[in-house]
Amino acid sequence: MTEQQQLSQIYLDANATTPVLPAAAQAALATMQTQFGNPSSSHITGLQAKQIMEQTRSKARKVIGASSGQVIFTSGATEGIQTAILSALYQAKQSYNSNKKPCILYGATEHKAVPESLKHWNHILDIHSEIKAIPVDKDGMLDLDFIAKEVSNALMICTMAVNNETGAEQDLSKLETVIRSNNPNTYWMVDCVQALGKVELKIANTSIDYAPFSGHKLYAMKGIGFVYIREKAPFTPFIAGGGQESGLRSGTENLPGLASLNVIFDELIGQGRGVFATKETLCDYRDQIAKALTTAFPTIVFNNNFACSVPTTLNFAIPGFSAKEILDLFDAANIRVSSGSACSSKVTGSFVLDAMGLPQTQSEAAIRLSFGPAATQAEIDAACERIAYCARALGHSCLVNMNDLDNKSKLDGLVQFKVGGSCCWLFVDSESKEAVIIEPLAELTQRLLTVLECQGLKLRAVIDTHGHADHASARTQLLNDELKTQKTDHLGWPAQCNVVTVDMLTLPFIDVGKFALVKIATPGHTQDSISLALCHKAELKAGKFNSLYTFCGDLILMGTLGRTNFESSDASQMYQSLQLLSGLLEQDSLLCPSHDYNNEFVTTLNAETQRNQLLADVVSVRIPVADFMKKKAKLDSHIHDQANQEIMCGALTSCSQNHSFLELNNDALQAHLDDTKDVQLIDIREPHEYALNHAQQFDKNVPLTRLANFIGLQRLNKNQPLVLVCRSGSRSSVAAQTLVRLGFEHVAHLKGGYALAQ
Template identity: 40%
Template sequence: MNTDISLDSNATTTVLPTVVNAVVRALTEVYGNPSSAHSIGLRARTLLTAVRTRARRVVGAGAGKLVFNSGATEGIQTAVLSALCSIKEQRERGLPAGSLLLYGATEHKAVPESLTHWNRVLGLNLDIRTIPVNIDGRHDLETLRRLTPDAALVCTMAANNETGVISDIEGIGAILEGSNALWLVDCVQALGKLPLNLASTRIDYAPFSGHKLYAPKGIGMLYVRSGAPYTPLMIGGGQENGERSGTENMSGIAALGEVLAELENGTVFRDHTALEKLRGLLIDTLSTSFPGIVFNTPLDKSLPTTLNVAVPGLSSADLVDALDAAGVCVSAGSACSAAKALPSYVLQAMGLPEWRTTNALRISFGPATDEATIVEACRRIRHCGEALRRAGMLAGAPESPLNGVVQVAAGKVNSWLLLDAEQGMAVIIDSRPETRERIATILLRHRYEHVIELSTKDAVTWPYSDDRITVGGSRLRRIVIGAQGVCYVLETADGQPRLAFTGELGRAELASVLPSNTILCGGESEATYSTVKVQQASDVDRSHDIHLDRCGLQVLLREQPSTALVDVREAFEHFASAHTDFMEFTVNVPVTQLANALPAWLADTDRTPIVFVCRSGNRSERAARHLRKLGYEQAFHLSGGIALTPPVPLTGS
């Protein structure tokens, strides 16, 4: 059975076995309310005190406060609220208070959004400004020095979550020395990776999050320097010495205490040198597997557990999908919309080129990761690189060139490609502004040089005297409809229509020139496939039984062993996951190339059951609905996708 490897530890980590044991003990033995005066409560209070004492030692809290909470977001909110309430009080008393709220341009979005929220709620109307960073991702200290005299609050981070860049905390502290500005430092990525002695610094507030370091989600802590202003975010029962009301999350606190104990014992977490060695293995593997790869992370100024990379010509979404198929979980370095990855604001702030900010990939592991895990991850990364090369996604001639009909969708519109690999010929039907870049990438990767562009709205674009041309062993025929409309029909050698590319033409316009069962490939994603024949409501809507869970699939395979399993992911994803047992039972028909298989499936009078699969179930459901709409009622999909189905044989045996 294949097990996924997470290289996305900066997002969250697994929970250590010893931590699980600590949670179970807290839930079953030390389950009391630490505010209760009886023996059960006293045992819980003792645990709470012990963990707080250990936390103070680990972060070097000195005389400062250490408040347990739900995590870093709450810690940031509390720190910002505390600082701004103090600033407001100073202003109301006519005492000196700065006018600027400063934050690093690469901060987690929780920081600027908290500043904006509380600045508005408290009616302060202070000026919020960013501290720019240099090409290496570190804060521009000259700008900070210039702004510090007017600063009321400065927010920076110890290490960046996207790039791993370590901030110059000493340099920032030196600039703030003597200033009245309060200082918040996001220490989420620092715990367990950087030495901490907070009481010896100028830092006023430092939030931490347990789930970034092998504790469960929902537990964290906030350090508050002795003498720094503090306003509780939550008031009510007086817990945490009145600093954070609400019954303490004792199982979470016990878990965090076990992580902190491991940090002190030094038996689980690896030192900087060992972590650098593991990162070196990843760097070497990535460099050989993905030609032209660039490292957005400045390796000499970053955590040894974080890499941020970009590969020319490969989107972050494609890389995430390919690596996920190979069993390695990573994250894009930027948010994604439905059509295109948005640039990473962190990398933009560093001044990197657009392609690097848009195609960024973050790879991160935790300080407890062992060498065997990284070695196996490297093997899978190499396999992924080979899969991408075979599919023509990387430099070099593709081993399996893209051929046949390809749907290129963007938002609500479709363009269509007719590709003839033998002739190096590509026909583009209805190129759209939204699809143009993607089309150009496909043609470049697969080395199509003879390109013909056609439009279903313009008959003049047809460059031939005859109304038929040969593409990939089939005939493409032009049919002019009315003054403007044109459809292009892909026919068999004996002139039987297989597919018709119709743009926005309606059925009424097509009924007089096409057989009623012709498969129409439309220009809008909501009507990608249809026929001239008007579908009955029962044909279109009978999809309540389209979903199969694992048990339902097992039953179907037992009852009908001839059932076809079709992987509708892209070829590079299928290649990348071909080593898993599950993929041995599938054929690959990407949802973008479904048109190539539709005529044969619909010609099957036996209506053999077809079950579509993909990673999450989204693409497979779309494929099954397309086939159902065309009248094939034995079309199903694996609900939840491969991600929710163990990659083991799905036969009835």
């Protein structure tokens, strides 16, 4: 794929992993080529290999300040954690003699490898101790009073030196004082993975029993790490076998990994090439990046306190943007950051920030930006410049208002916004610059206001389709001065409007440029439920009802029907409303519900009647109203609202269908283009991502937020061959699924997206 512009990669995700330092890579390669011996062999090649291993072990001791105790090489931090926990708990089980039920303590913000390992070995060793999380304050510092109260009965306590998400640095001296003054015999493990190269460690001067480390977090190869075990601390081999590592850890040693680690240790003890910056320089780098972020995104909120964090980690949220939106934005600009921990990237919020008591909005929108001690001023300068570039790119989508941008993505037609399972719709007639907002959501207020101002739109109305039980309407916050003086009902429909008669129905409508928004009373889900149909005004006045988009509220949802078990619901009225709406609409007219729980965007009567038998029976009048009410009550009985969770406005059913479409890898793409006539190549990322970087042959941008509009425009041409692409293949797959469900016949997507095509 030919790129529109080649942006060099700026890697700012060092807490996840780092590139291998060139000198470390060379050392590993040389070891594989010329010093490849087995350290357990007695011949010269084996002795040379053993020398590399022992040199590395000696340097490891210097780096962490461990003049005594064991340094055992491992495959990485996770193995070191297992070794420490198994060793401590196995011994604790043998020696514990208190009448109290023992506990195991760990910091609430520990890497998941720690609590999950504690649970595992607690069960395997048949200890069944209570595992307790130590609370933290707003800066991520451990609660010393809690430790003092609980540690006397603890078999083991696990803390970390530096947090992987926030960079919060614990005061190990204070921790040691409170632990040992209340329990001198408990076993103490400190996760030092993120501390290596960032914090001065003098482990021999502490009573830390176990400390795992990892090489790939500090420019060494993946697959190499080590664990420190204090002298006289209990030890049980995690891996048994050939007796390598003096019988402490079996398995042939990873000599190339050790050689790479050896180079890193040289840098840390001042015997290398001096590529690691001082702490003062790293603090200056952090300040420069923080300033660039603040300038680019003035509303930014930093989630970590720089005063008690290592300088190489910044954790932030940008109000009004999800973590995924910022991650996608930065990725399009070839900046690599992460949303929270790379090991928990599928989690919607950060458990670390939750434990710190930060608001949910900050936790769910958290971005972690991290660099390593080998960062250079040139790299930081480039990062700051690219961050500013990202902010300007948002102006293309009018997500920030940059009036000096001439090439904004012009809105024309329907835009869909989502918060959780709730939908909000913005329709724009670009010719008149008139707009209407349907189902306004409070979380989107600022974004919608920014879009309206950025695009220079005149807002004609802000309307809800019914009184929502799951959220408060943001209608009043969006009204301009003119609309504030307009008389409306409680849903926002204006008292003064035009009317038209269609099929003996008198329907009110309001103008939106050359379009008309028609109000249709469709009670059932609630007494006040309405549907809003967008039609061409000229056709409507001529007596032709042809809805382009019908905003049906919670009357019809994707795969189900809106619930009718609220106090204001009436299933018999829903029955009548379904028949009314189906009589007005064409089978392929787009339905735009208030909720989209399964990421299906929009639907049609045809698509819904194919998978929803109850709806099909109502539309075809195969079921009387009494039977509908019984079946509807049974359907609603599957809804179970839970405290602190989104109220479901319809029963989720298992009737969703998986539709097949063509998945292309990068090699198969060109062949498909050669073999398929008139194929249309569509980049479905958002306009700001597309503006930053896209392949030239994907010359059409249809963002997911405008997929409904594209479907509406293409609904009469479903034979058009389409190939969709996005950053990773995830969004293009979802979009392809929707298109095929709605009857598009020749849909393909690029598996792996741009990520695997470059």
